[in-house]
Amino acid sequence: MIFAFDFIILIFMVVAAIISLKVKDLLSASMIFGIYGFLICLLWAEMGAVDVAFTEAAVGAGVSTVLLIATVYNTKRKSSD
Numbered sequence: 001m002i003f004a005f006d007f008i009i010l011i012f013m014v015v016a017a018i019i020s021l022k023v024k025d026l027l028s029a030s031m032i033f034g035i036y037g038f039l040i041c042l043l044w045a046e047m048g049a050v051d052v053a054f055t056e057a058a059v060g061a062g063v064s065t066v067l068l069i070a071t072v073y074n075t076k077r078k079s080s081d
Contacts (some may be wrong), residue, residue, distance in 0.1 A: 005046060013039045026072045034065030 013036060020032040037060030045053035 002046070006043065009039055009043050009046070013043070026075075027069065030065060030068035030072055033068065034061050037061035037065065 016032055016036040016039060020029045020036060023029050023032065037056060041053050041056040041061055044050075044056055
């Protein structure tokens with residue numbers, strides 16, 4: 001394992017998590033959550049857990065993000081503000 005690479009991925013993961021919690025737009029939060037899933041996929045792959053990385057890429061960064069974005073697009077607001 002390369003410590004510098006792990007540390008950089010960890011910093012990006014923390015930044016992505018904080019941004020996804022702080023952003024007001026739901027679509028942006030869903031996309032940043034997908035980036036977070038991809039970063040954790042990279043971390044699992046670099047640590048040698050390739051099967052877990054593939055599962056995270058398929059479910060965490062793929063299917064979950066698509067379902068969240070589809071949900072945001074199909075949601076209608078009741079008020080105009």
